[in-house]
Amino acid sequence: MSPEAIGIVLESTQDRSWDLCMPEWPSLSIKEAVERTGYNEEYIRRLIRQGKLDAVKVGPSYLIRADSLERYLAETKTSADGRAGPRGKRRSK
Numbered sequence: 001m002s003p004e005a006i007g008i009v010l011e012s013t014q015d016r017s018w019d020l021c022m023p024e025w026p027s028l029s030i031k032e033a034v035e036r037t038g039y040n041e042e043y044i045r046r047l048i049r050q051g052k053l054d055a056v057k058v059g060p061s062y063l064i065r066a067d068s069l070e071r072y073l074a075e076t077k078t079s080a081d082g083r084a085g086p087r088g089k090r091r092s093k
Helices: 030-037 041-049 066-078
Strands: 008-012 018-023 055-058 061-065
Touching: 030 041, 030 061, 030 066, 041 061, 061 066
Parallel strands: none
Antiparallel strands: 008 018, 055 061
């Protein structure tokens, strides 16, 4: 898939090489998604792998479409599955 097809702009530098620029859509890093949702970082990565979140891999990192995350959160709130959502901190016995 070409970068243009997913909304990423490539810009030429003076030495004629290409630099990857930020996507044209609002995006979040995995760390920002963790802070926003309370989900574990590995869970966010799993959602990306399962195709439940739209994201683009840039080097070792992902950029998650902000609207994709909001849509997923809205779907989990309306789900009849009571397991949806971040877990609270576990209490030690």
